[in-house]
Amino acid sequence: MLWFKKDMANKDKETKGVLNRLKERLSKTREGFASRVDRVVFGKKKIDDDLLEDIEEILITSDLGVQVTYRLIENVKEKVKRKELNDPNLLKECIQREILDILKAEEKPLEISNSCPFVIMVVGVNGVGKTTTIAKMANRFKEEGKSVLLAAADTFRAAAIEQLEIWSERAGCKVIKHQNGADPSAVVFDSIKAAQARDIDVLIIDTAGRLHTKVNLMEELKKIQRIIGRELSGAPHEVLLVLDATTGQNAISQAKLFKEATNITGIALTKLDGTAKGGIIVSISGELKIPLRYVGIGEGMDDLKVFNAKEFVDALF
Amino acid sequence: MFESLTEKLNAVFKKLRGHGKLTEENIRDVLREIRLVLLEADVNFRVVKDFIEAIRVKALGQEVLTSFTPAQQVIKIVNEELTYLLGGENSQLNLSGKPPVSIMFVGLQGSGKTTTVGKVARFLKEKKRDTYLVPADVYRPAAIDQLQKLGQDLEIDVYNPGPGEDPLTICTNALRSASINGHDVVLIDTAGRLHIDEELMQELQRIKERVLPKEILLVADAMTGQDAVNVAGKFNEVLGIDGVILTKMDGDARGGAALSIKAVTNKPIKFVGTGERLDALEVFYPDRMASRILGMGDVLSLIEKAQATFDDKKAMEIEKKIRKNAFTLGDFKEQIQQIKRMGSLDQILGMIPGVNKIKGIKGLQPDEGELVKIEAIINSMTKKERLNHTILNGSRRKRIAKGSGTSVQDVNKLIKNYVQALNMIKKLNTSGMKGFKREMLPF
Numbered sequence: 015m016l017w018f019k020k021d022m023a024n025k026d027k028e029t030k031g032v033l034n035r036l037k038e039r040l041s042k043t044r045e046g047f048a049s050r051v052d053r054v055v056f057g058k059k060k061i062d063d064d065l066l067e068d069i070e071e072i073l074i075t076s077d078l079g080v081q082v083t084y085r086l087i088e089n090v091k092e093k094v095k096r097k098e099l100n101d102p103n104l105l106k107e108c109i110q111r112e113i114l115d116i117l118k119a120e121e122k123p124l125e126i127s128n129s130c131p132f133v134i135m136v137v138g139v140n141g142v143g144k145t146t147t148i149a150k151m152a153n154r155f156k157e158e159g160k161s162v163l164l165a166a167a168d169t170f171r172a173a174a175i176e177q178l179e180i181w182s183e184r185a186g187c188k189v190i191k192h193q194n195g196a197d198p199s200a201v202v203f204d205s206i207k208a209a210q211a212r213d214i215d216v217l218i219i220d221t222a223g224r225l226h227t228k229v230n231l232m233e234e235l236k237k238i239q240r241i242i243g244r245e246l247s248g249a250p251h252e253v254l255l256v257l258d259a260t261t262g263q264n265a266i267s268q269a270k271l272f273k274e275a276t277n278i279t280g281i282a283l284t285k286l287d288g289t290a291k292g293g294i295i296v297s298i299s300g301e302l303k304i305p306l307r308y309v310g311i312g313e314g315m316d317d318l319k320v321f322n323a324k325e326f327v328d329a330l331f
Numbered sequence: 332m333f334e335s336l337t338e339k340l341n342a343v344f345k346k347l348r349g350h351g352k353l354t355e356e357n358i359r360d361v362l363r364e365i366r367l368v369l370l371e372a373d374v375n376f377r378v379v380k381d382f383i384e385a386i387r388v389k390a391l392g393q394e395v396l397t398s399f400t401p402a403q404q405v406i407k408i409v410n411e412e413l414t415y416l417l418g419g420e421n422s423q424l425n426l427s428g429k430p431p432v433s434i435m436f437v438g439l440q441g442s443g444k445t446t447t448v449g450k451v452a453r454f455l456k457e458k459k460r461d462t463y464l465v466p467a468d469v470y471r472p473a474a475i476d477q478l479q480k481l482g483q484d485l486e487i488d489v490y491n492p493g494p495g496e497d498p499l500t501i502c503t504n505a506l507r508s509a510s511i512n513g514h515d516v517v518l519i520d521t522a523g524r525l526h527i528d529e530e531l532m533q534e535l536q537r538i539k540e541r542v543l544p545k546e547i548l549l550v551a552d553a554m555t556g557q558d559a560v561n562v563a564g565k566f567n568e569v570l571g572i573d574g575v576i577l578t579k580m581d582g583d584a585r586g587g588a589a590l591s592i593k594a595v596t597n598k599p600i601k602f603v604g605t606g607e608r609l610d611a612l613e614v615f616y617p618d619r620m621a622s623r624i625l626g627m628g629d630v631l632s633l634i635e636k637a638q639a640t641f642d643d644k645k646a647m648e649i650e651k652k653i654r655k656n657a658f659t660l661g662d663f664k665e666q667i668q669q670i671k672r673m674g675s676l677d678q679i680l681g682m683i684p685g686v687n688k689i690k691g692i693k694g695l696q697p698d699e700g701e702l703v704k705i706e707a708i709i710n711s712m713t714k715k716e717r718l719n720h721t722i723l724n725g726s727r728r729k730r731i732a733k734g735s736g737t738s739v740q741d742v743n744k745l746i747k748n749y750v751q752a753l754n755m756i757k758k759l760n761t762s763g764m765k766g767f768k769r770e771m772l773p774f
């Protein structure tokens with residue numbers, strides 16, 4: 015139901031102008047990400063509202079979110095008022111340091127303990143890069159001389175099993191799989207038995223993508239986790255949530271609900287090789303305190319890096 | 332979809348209520364709130380800025396009608412602007428021209444291209460189009476396999492690339508094969524790629540020049556954040572896209588990316604993806620989306636969907652039976668199948684206004700596994716039992732539970748639900764048949 019009939023007749027002209035303006039401005043945004051703060055600060059003598067608005071834009075367009083951004087800006091204003099900060103050139107460092115503090119607290123690389131097998135369950139919403147990240151991890155662990163086994167517990171998506179199999183060949187490890195449409199818990203059960211029998215160091219379980227709001231699917235995930243724990247006490251040793259850096263504020267909801275359901279122990283942030291900044295993990299780290307493990311920076315097997323807070327913050331601006 | 336945005340705007344408007352006049356000052360307050368809401372919804376910073384400016388001009392201009400309260404005035408303007416920015420009118424696929432007509436699907440990695448190709452293929456099949464699928468993704472492991480599986484499920488032909496064929500060759504050969512075999516529509520699934528990957532963007536350009544697609548559709552994830560403008564802007568700049576499909580709308584993403592993408596490309600959003608299954612594709616209606624943003628829910632979509640899936644002939648049969656108070660357990664089963672065909676339950680629930688606001692609604696969500704159970708139980712009954720539930724004594728119930736792999740409690744619960752439905756129907760019969768279809772939905 016609309017209150018009014020559409021009255022669009024002369025709107026077209028008006029909005030076209032807006033669109034053109036927008037395009038110009040966006041191309042400006044795109045031209046360089048390297049040191050956006052340096053650019054807006056350049057030539058400024060003092061920290062004024064204009065400068066702060068530019069900073070606000072940089073933070074928000076990095077997906078830091080309104081709350082974190084406002085807090086950071088407020089803190090700057092506070093410091094300016096107390097005369098602790100008035101040189102625009104120190105602004106960048108000041109904000110970076112605050113963000114760094116938040117992220118540094120969660121810079122906790124994944125350590126593979128001697129659990130035989132060390133079980134990693136990988137979860138996340140659809141298409142974020144779970145399967146690819148698993149391939150990258152398998153490759154990394156193999157290079158460290160560990161034996162790795164994969165479990166194809168995504169029995170739902172078309173060709174998900176085949177995808178994992180191809181990756182496993184490239185990484186040089188085996189996959190435990192059932193038929194398409196099989197019960198994922200059964201796959202997981204078999205994979206644990208196999209890993210124990212074969213004396214495997216690391217077992218990585220690929221699960222189907224699922225939206226965090228789908229109650230039934232989250233229940234399925236809990237069941238998988240229960241079965242892992244039942245078959246091997248203390249397992250899974252890591253529940254890794256994969257987040258896509260392109261995602262906006264919804265990532266917070268993802269992290270919250272996956273944490274509620276499965277008690278996430280780590281995060282991998284993928285697709286940082288694009289132009290998205292992944293700023294959303296600043297909120298997530300601040301609020302939920304989940305260790306940050308890896309970042310994904312491409313589609314190749316080597317495109318996985320251990321999370322480094324300093325590097326991440328430097329790339330934000 | 333825009334759930335949280337809806338809630339926030341509601342709160343803003345509540346604040347407005349009670350103010351007598353729309354002054355420059357309280358407009359500023361409202362605009363600040365709306366700005367916040369839009370930013371939290373992931374609408375791009377610059378898009379928000381322009382949107383707010385447009386609202387400000389409108390709110391202070393002559394178009395403000397004196398016959399409304401201040402709240403209504405602002406709602407009207409925001410609603411109009413949102414509707415306009417989201418697209419103005421619903422836009423269809425363009426399949427005119429000499430067959431085979433092709434459509435190219437492009438977008439970032441993992442946005443949902445391959446799945447969406449399957450959904451559009453299903454959509455076209457229902458429209459009796461002879462569709463052909465082309466897997467032009469040679470990079471992602473098992474990407475070709477994935478599309479072939481979807482084709483198999485849909486019983487739609489998929490081009491089978493020879494070893495070593497590159498994407499351009501695949502498209503060229505597939506198009507030839509489509510002509511020979513008389514297919515009308517060719518859907519091309521391309522590999523996911525970053526908008527800044529020049530080499531791969533050029534590959535798309537070359538495919539475009541070769542196949543001359545009638546439509547290039549950008550498949551974008553509804554959860555996308557601020558970067559949506561960069562991605563959509565670049566794909567549009569390089570390829571000149573014709574439309575957008577927004578996927579993963581079945582979650583709780585506020586979906587501000589819809590506004591951002593529309594603003595930067597000015598190309599229509601044609602469909603939305605609302606689930607992983609191939610039937611989870613819906614036409615995009617900007618006005619409904621805008622009204623959804625403003626807290627009116629997407630009721631129209633829901634009703635339309637219910638009607639499209641509800642088999643009219645069956646409905647009449649059942650209607651007749653109900654009128655005669657002869658609604659059996661067998662009919663009950665058919666009802667459940669109808670409901671299942673409507674798509675996933677949480678998807679349907681998501682469309683009902685206000686549902687997202689009710690705390691604890693998650694616990695109330697009907698379990699789809701439960702429906703499967705009900706079907707199994709009824710399947711294990713004899714014909715006589717299905718016609719007359721009153722003969723279902725203890726030993727019969729035990730047998731049915733065993734036969735369907737459920738428990739006696741499950742069977743009892745089902746019969747209780749059925750009796751409840753029966754009572755509802757009896758009541759309905761005394762109060763008339765109007766609105767029957769909607770009453771059928773027990774949620």
Ligand SMILES: Nc1nc2c(ncn2[C@@H]2O[C@H](COP(=O)(O)OP(=O)(O)OP(=O)(O)O)[C@@H](O)[C@H]2O)c(=O)[nH]1
Binds near residue numbers: 284286309440
């Ligand atoms: N550019 C880029 N692409 C990535 C990265 N990680 C994964 N991808 C791509 O994202 C797409 C989806 O990756 P998958 O690993 O299949 O994602 P998934 O989460 O397993 O997907 P589902 O199982 O369908 O939910 C693929 O095209 C990957 O190549 C990354 O770090 N950078």
Ligand SMILES: Nc1nc2c(ncn2[C@@H]2O[C@H](COP(=O)(O)OP(=O)(O)OP(=O)(O)O)[C@@H](O)[C@H]2O)c(=O)[nH]1
Binds near residue numbers: 438442444474521
């Ligand atoms: N919930 C939900 N999931 C979806 C929707 N559309 C696609 N998906 C899921 O998203 C994931 C990625 O989908 P794909 O079709 O493989 O994506 P793609 O764009 O082809 O990926 P690449 O080819 O790797 O770039 C899969 O798990 C799909 O099932 C949707 O509308 N809702």
Ligand SMILES: [Mg+2]
Binds near residue numbers: 144145146168222223
């Ligand atoms: Mg996967």
Ligand SMILES: [Mg+2]
Binds near residue numbers: 446468471522523
């Ligand atoms: Mg694909």
